[in-house]
Amino acid sequence: MLVEVIHPRINHAALHWTLSRLRVEPVSQALAQTAATLLRDAGLHGREYAIDAMLCATALAHPGRVTILTSDVEDIRLLTAGHPRVAAEKV
Template sequence: MRVITSSATLVEAVRPGINRPALEWTLSRLVVEPVTDAVARYAAALLTDAGLRGHKYAIDSVLSATALAAPGPVTVLTSDPEDLAALCGTRAIVIKV
């Protein structure tokens, strides 16, 4: 099993007060996928399909596109399950953490 995330999620994860060694340890166990042109275009299509737009959903859509491009089955762990479920539909299991 590959555990992946989008490089865009690092923007949300890194903040003042974060335990940087713990973050680096966690990231060393993940495959961090780049935000390519193809992923960005897929993310934009997911936003359109879900009727969403704007920066509020940008990183969620990139994470969704990254997850859905991976070989299935796909499970997405998130603190924002409603938005991720809207973006992924039935193509992924979304779990609140």
């Protein structure tokens, strides 16, 4: 989440360079419903998993293979079980 990386010691030039290469996707009702389904299917619930579920729903909305870079590989894999075109890699 962007708000988590902005702090006084951040290299602002590097941050702006990185952000210029990203595409920001809006949160929609359809994505939220997909995220809720992913949570239900994984047997998870609550705010602890909500952002991960939205990330996975967004990944699933894109065509082709998608790799999610995350420090929480286990939760991402739980949420995307049964969706082989989405992979999670630890960073």
